Amino acid sequence: MLEKLFDHGKIESKVIDKSKEIISKTTKNNSRKETFTITLPPPNITGSLHLGHAFTSVIQDMLLRFKRQHGYVVLGQPGIDHAGIATQIIVANQLREKGIHWQQLGREEFIAQVWKWKEQSGGTILYQLVRLGTSIDLDRVRFTMDPAASEAVAYAFTRLYKDGLIYRDKRIVNWDPVLKTAVSDLEVSNKTEDGKMWYIRYPMGQSDFITIATTRPETLFGDQALAVHPDDERFKHLIGRKVRIPLTDRVIPIIADEHSDPQKGSGIFKVTPAHDFADFEIGVRHNLPMMIIMDESACLNNEVPEEFRGLPVSVARAKVVNALEEKRLIVRIENIVHSVPRNDRSGAMIEPMVTNQWFLETKRLADMAIKAVEDGRIKFIPEQWTNTYFEWLRNIQPWCLSRQIWWGHQIPVWYAENGKMFCAPTEEEAIQQAAKYFEVSKEFVPKLTRDPDVLDTWFSSGLWPFVTLGWPEKTADLAKHYPTDVLVTGFDIIFFWVSRMIMLGLYFTKDVPFRTVYINPLVRDEKGQKMSKSKGNVIDPLHLMNKYGTDALRFTLATLAIPGRDIRLGESLVEIGRNFITKIWNAAKFIELKECFFEKEFDIYGGEIEAPLNRWIVRKLIEFKGQSELHINEYRFDLYAQCIYKFLKDTFCDIYIEAIKSCNDFETQRTACAVFLEFLKVAHPVIPFITEFLWEEFTRTQQVRGMLLTEPWADELSVQRGTGTSSGTDANLSYDATSKLTDYYIAVTEEIRSLRGIIGVKEKLDLLVISGEDDEFIARNTHWILNLGRLNSIEVVDAFPDGGIRFVVKNQEFYLKYSNEISRTVFDKKMQTLQSEIDRLAAKIQNEAYKAAKPAQWAEDVTLREQKEVELAKLKAVNF
């Protein structure tokens, strides 16, 4: 006996335990050729499950389960990411709470601490994903820092270096003076803040001044030029003259550069090549010196006058402004709002600074990546994201690969004392290279020092789809599962990750890393705010799973998976999901109560079912299956979920179950159960727990069945067709005259119910039908028509008596016995609606152009109008 309520807490872990082995078996199973592979975006080891993960995982899992049920060799490749900077920050903070500064520990000990912490927390998030039902193979979990991955990263770096794509260069980068590392421009956000604009006079000649505007007066010590626009008539005469930097004796030229905007500031601006991105470019164009005036903590260095040395930027700024004011070199100060770059992770103010870093030349890789999407080898869903992707790749900058932190893949480059670099996947090989270079045997190679920098986390992530399959070895897995099929992720990492995987994938494997990129919507809170810890509006998926059940959460997320739109999720939506799960439970209880057992010999698709109602529900089932398949294949998980909802509630419960309440025959019992089990199959990808549980409950006695997890959807019909898909339009096999009549009489009962509602009848009524072609059908199907129409009896007569309620469905008239006075307004309203419909149709039909353009549709409209006119005429004829 099923319990009164579905207790998700009781069964979820059991289902997970039972599934484990099968999930990994289907991956290893070699009997089938077609594979379906998803590389899961590896969550950070620092992370715990949030709704974004949950959403992405559910979408991936629906695909995995769907494909697994369809016989593919399915691999959901799990992994976790070492998340360089993010993790280093967290562990450093933990150490600080113990009163230890991470740098005191020394590199080796610090890394040991991180590993320790990784062992503690690394598994949590995967466990949470499994709780969410994600059918990943836990035997195959990979970590971006595990030995094989590290080797692959070193190999990849070395190859790119050899091919001349990786180089070391002094370029301007975003420098985080707190973490003391370069960071990617993708990790820097511009935040709007209040600031000031200082108009400063630069002395020119004996008594002249040039006024420039700046928000960063303290950088003037690094100035190498003032710039005006070459076409700016006001200042043309100044080009080539020299000015003196205030507070110093340094003299710099006035140059002409297109970058200068005559409208902005004073029309003249200072050029500080080592500390501003635009100025850096100008500096390169005009071959200006790159004078670095700060140290790694953004304190002014020895290049500046003594009194300013060692001061942090903000202090130096005030002091410079003071000094300038004393010398009356400040013309005016404006309060402005401007944007200031900050590191997303640390919150630190970013200093653009010229430093020595490793770069990857990306132009060629970007071109390859653009082409792969242009020619359709990779498809974005929704397609609009290709624009974002293209735009970024077309304006791509060299990728700064190096980070001055400790946690990550150390750059595989060793230096000799004379500065000679040896890039090799291992130290051993670097020594060999050095031996060759120095023309000595290995033992006599002078001491080599490894580059202390580590690689940007996204470098290893960029190799992930093939590294997880064993690359650079030519493994069987790689041959079998690569390219992978679908990548599911959020739009926020198209630049960080998606494009890098495509670039590096094409470069190293000569093939795309995946064929489809499904960009899932961003989860926001009920008010449309981005969820974030600082706002305190984060909803914990574990809380939702505990309270409403994992299936409820999954179903709700699926209904919200609308392409191209952010979703707003509040608890109330999950409640709706839970209610639907309860509905399924209750349907199951009815099936059980009705003693509808499953029997494997009973074939609902075989065409042997006789009762019209049973044939009808099977036809609906086939349509439902076809629709569901279609929606999943088109990544419309929202429509797929809707389909499930509608079929179960509107079709199966509201009509079929209601109708069969009076049936206790063998065929109906078997059909009801079989159809319900078929429904469970189709719903399984989105709600795996309740479906698996009920599947077992109903098939237990038959022994032969395995888990629903691997139960194929394919039925006789689709097997016959050889397509594996059953589409709704092709379901004629059980759609015949009887089914049409069934549809019709269901419509009649709906009309009766509607009338009952409007009039407010409580008791059951008696229906009269004029004798005709349907007499036999009515006789055979009276039982369920009575149920659905809330009727007492149906009587076939030759003519209707006076009074009562008459109504028309299509061309046929019906009569309900009813002696009380009824309000005519109900019928007036019906007649009005009919009349306006007829008028509209009439206008359409008269349209000759319409008739010519769409003759079939036009003919349908003609028929429809005739029907409506009959209905109206009959209503008019009723005497009240």
Place this chain on the structure above:
RNA sequence: GGUCACGUAGCUCAGCGGUAGAGCACUGCGUUCACAUCGCAGGUGUCACAGGUUCGAUCCCUGUCGUGACCACCA
């Protein structure tokens, strides 16, 4: 400044060349033996605005307004 979305019932959102749908909310009825985490019935709309294409536009095109996101810039 550039790009891309979005504007449909009170709310959240589907739909998309033949004048509209769901869920929630709301109203009425109902505890008839699957279901009150419920059932039955019901109402609800200048489909942001203005032009254009079309026999016909909520749907396609252009523009306007509004909202949001991303990128760039910010002397």
